[in-house]
Each structure stands twice: as C-alpha cells, then as structure tokens.
Amino acid sequence: MEAKTLLQEHIAKTASLTQEEFDYFFSHFKPLSFKKGQTIISEGDKVDCEYFVVSGCLKAFFINDEIKMYILQFAMPTWWTSDYNALYNQTPAQINVDCITDAEVLCLSSSDREKLCAEFHQIEHFFRWRTNKGYIASQKRLLSFMNNNVKTRYEELLALYPQLYNLVPKHLIAAYLGVSRETLSRLHNS
C-alpha cells in the first residue's frame, strides 16, 4: 500500500481530519528508504525525528558492555519508533534503530509534531492515543517479564506476532525476550 494511504487509514482510526488537513499533516513527513542492515539511529546521535514504518521491519535496541543486545521493540508497518527518551529530553541516543529487512519509513521531526499538535486539536488527540497504547503495551510487557518464564514469554510473543517467527532470526527474538540464543533454541525440544 502507498505510504500516504497507509498513514491516512492509520490516523483515521483515532482522529477525524478533513482531506485538506491530512494533506497538510502529511506534507511534514519525509519518506525514506533503507536497505536491510542499514542504521537509522546510532547510540550517541542527536535524535530529531520519529519514524512511521510503511514496509519492512525495524528493531530498536540497546547494547550493553558492547556485547549484549536487548531489543526494546520490533517495528512493523503502521508502528512508530524512535528513541523517545532522547527525542523528548534532548539527550544523545542510548537506543539504536536499524533495519532487519529492507524498509520504507516516514520521518516526522519532533518540532513538526509539536507544531502540528498545537495547530490541530485532532492531531494532539491522535498522538495522545498512540502514546497511550504504547504505554499500556509497555506495562503489559513489563508484567510479563516479571511474571512469566522464558517459554511463556516466547509463546506470548509468537501468538501476538506469528509473522516474526519467519521474518526475524532467532537470536533477535532471544534478544527481545531477554534470554540467550542457546536457551531459546533449547525451548523447542521441551
């Protein structure tokens, strides 16, 4: 699907904009294409934008001790991603974002987002709900982390996003679950 239509249908679920308003909104987004493996945000970068995924799959991750990787989010079409802590607090990125597959994204700068939120009540409404859903999902994941063992978390993840099983290498799924790739591999037999 075309980027503009995808975004429009996505927004329409929570906010009512006229076609004219949406066209204006859309004009602030910059379309970007990336190849598999390309980096969008690196640790230490100044972060100015957030990204709406049109096609492909990104990962937002943290590297500890230059060795261990922890994946905060897989970002699929219609998902938003960035290092929101860095973006809102104007601090250097602690999170990396790169492309698991070739990907197309729409890039929106933080200043444009704030401008658009101030100009259109409905746009502010949309972003409140988007963040709200992210917050609820994040709380659920935290609870699952405290409450469930690796096997249960793995099954939950696959039930929620079956396409990940074939799209994403297993060691990345392990990094999302916060477990070693060896342990994840052994789960298949138990």
Next chain:
Amino acid sequence: MEAKTLLQEHIAKTASLTQEEFDYFFSHFKPLSFKKGQTIISEGDKVDCEYFVVSGCLKAFFINDEIKMYILQFAMPTWWTSDYNALYNQTPAQINVDCITDAEVLCLSSSDREKLCAEFHQIEHFFRWRTNKGYIASQKRLLSFMNNNVKTRYEELLALYPQLYNLVPKHLIAAYLGVSRETLSRLHNS
C-alpha cells in the same frame, strides 16, 4: 499542600489554563480519603476512574497464582495511577491498587477525562505529555530489567526515590524489583 493547589501547580508545568478553566477542570475531580491498607481497585472490578495522589503512597500490583505479588508502580504525591489497560479497554481489572499509608487522592472518571480533553485542547495536551512521560519511564524500567542485576536495580530505585527506603517495607521493594525478599535482604551484606 491543599489538593487543588497541588493539582493546579502540577498541570501548570505542561498546560496553560486560565483560573476559570482550571476551576471547571477541577470540578470534575472527586476527593477521596483512604486509610493505610484500604483497597482502591481490586482484581475483577470494573474500572471507571484514574487517581491523582495528593498525599500518602499507593501501590499498583499484580497477584500471580494467588501467591506472588509484582508491583508495577508506587504512586506518590502528584503521580497518577489506575489500571490503565482495564480503563481504556473496558475490561475487568487485572491490577490491584491499595494504600501503603493513609492517603488522599483526587478521582477522575474516564468519561470526564475524555470530555475535558475534547473540550479543551490544553487539557488534551496535558494528558498527552503525562502519558508520554509514563511511557518513557516504563521503557526505562523495562530496559533496566533486561540489562541489570538485582543489586543494580535496587540501587537505581533508591537513587531515584530515596524516601522509599523508610516509607515502604522491604518485601514490597522486593516485589517492585521482581526478586524474593530473601535475596533483597542478602544484598545488604554483599
């Protein structure tokens, strides 16, 4: 500090309301007082409200297998709490909220919040930012969970909220850290 002043100063940090607008906003809140140990939300309840803490300390927690407790949030003055998943998706509460100390709260119904957000752009702005901060904090905690051992998480928590050490029994701090009370106790000696 008086409940109304506390809320007004809290809101003023992110939204500009005239005194008249704030008075109208405030008129939708219901002040409630609770004693130490009293329950505000029980698992299975229909959840209609969110709560702004004026004084005291609440905990939002999840009980697994009728045995293990996991604390999602300690809620102190100027913090907001509820079972947001239940509140937004109109599902029965999975989270409990009760009082660690005597507490005063201001209660806002979800329908009033949505009404106020629709009526005043600045109020929608405020709630977007509040949720945004919650989302960022939740992501940070998730990262710390994956990345750090118990001792580091304990030190982080005490650095962020030193008052918790004396205010809250250790087994509740253990339940927040997702660790057994015995292990937490042993950390003091190591």
Next chain:
DNA sequence: AAAAGATTGTGATCTACATCACGTAACCCA
C-alpha cells in the same frame, strides 16, 4: 562455485536467584 560470514543446535559446566525452613525482633490492637 568457493570462501566467508551468519544462523542454529547441543553438550558441559557455572551462577544468580528462588524456595524452604527457622529464628528474632518490631508493631499493632483488644
């Protein structure tokens, strides 16, 4: 098509933390 790198599986061993068990001290509240 060959070489190099990435991905996955699996055994052996190690470790952080859980669980069980028991003892002591502090705090309610009738």
Next chain:
DNA sequence: TGGGTTACGTGATGTAGATCACAATCTTTT
C-alpha cells in the same frame, strides 16, 4: 500489657538460564 501478626535476617538446597565450546547448516559476496 500481652498475644498475634508482620517484618526481616540467614542457612541449606534446588533450578532456570548463562556461558563456553564446537559442529552443522544456510546465506551472501566475489
């Protein structure tokens, strides 16, 4: 003021998952 509940410490033992090591594919690049 005394008896019961709650809080907290600490030893002994169990276990999920980490780490190390190596081998077998599968993918990408030249």
